[in-house]
Amino acid sequence: xxxxxxxxxxxxxxxxxxxxxxxxxxxxxxxxxxxxxxxxxxxxxxxxxxxxxxxxxxxxxxxxxxxxxxxxxxxxxxxxxxxxxxxxxxxxxxxxxxxxxxxxxxxxxxxxxxxxxxxxxxxxxxxxxxxxxxxxxxxxxxxxxxxxxxxxxxxxxxxxxxxxxxxxxxxxxxxxxxxxxxxxxxxxxxxxxxxxxxxxxxxxxxxxxxxx
Numbered sequence: 167x168x169x170x171x172x173x174x175x176x177x178x179x180x181x182x183x184x185x186x187x188x189x190x191x192x193x194x195x196x197x198x199x200x201x202x203x204x205x206x207x208x209x210x211x212x213x214x215x216x217x218x219x220x221x222x223x224x225x226x227x228x229x230x231x232x233x234x235x236x237x238x239x240x241x242x243x244x245x246x247x248x249x250x251x252x253x254x255x256x257x258x259x260x261x262x263x264x265x266x267x268x269x270x271x272x273x274x275x276x277x278x279x280x281x282x283x284x285x286x287x288x289x290x291x292x293x294x295x296x297x298x299x300x301x302x303x304x305x306x307x308x309x310x311x312x313x314x315x316x317x318x319x320x321x322x323x324x325x326x327x328x329x330x331x332x333x334x335x336x337x338x339x340x341x342x343x344x345x346x347x348x349x350x351x352x353x354x355x356x357x358x359x360x361x362x363x364x365x366x367x368x369x370x371x372x373x374x375x376x377x378x
Contacts, residue, residue: 202240262333
């Protein structure tokens with residue numbers, strides 16, 4: 167069993183926990199190092215008994231949100247809404263027309279965003295997703311303009327929302343987006359979830375600390 171498999175195995179049980187002890191800059195640019203201890207709850211002592219220690223290297227980090235302390239779930243993920251901003255083309259969304267009820271359209275846009283990204287992203291987090299030149303109500307009341315430049319899955323979702331409100335919509339996709347570099351290596355990011363903490367990076371490596 168390699169170190170990644172052992173780490174995941176350590177956290178499978180109902181009484182298994184991890185502790186994110188340290189998150190620090192690594193030895194090369196855009197690398198983060200996470201030090202994690204796994205532990206098992208022992209009811210007899212009403213406390214955690216340490217199991218193993220690990221260092222996770224976050225390689226070519228692109229985005230992260232971190233909280234130190236005890237956690238219950240850890241997963242390495244290749245597909246997740248948090249990866250849309252990194253692994254899908256940007257699409258400019260233009261609208262033409264006025265909704266009968268602009269406030270309802272604004273609400274539906276906000277709800278569509280929440281339904282896609284859940285607790286991970288908020289409408290104001292990503293600057294380009296929604297055009298900030300005007301408040302959204304004023305922007306949509308203008309009858310024509312750029313709604314925003316956003317990941318393709320979100321653009322396609324909002325196209326349906328606009329259509330539902332009888333507002334025409336056109337999409338302009340970034341033609342320069344590629345999933346591989348000039349050497350054929352993947353540009354696609356991966357995700358590490360640790361409860362509500364997350365790390366988006368090109369890859370992750372796991373090593374056991376203190377191994378005999």
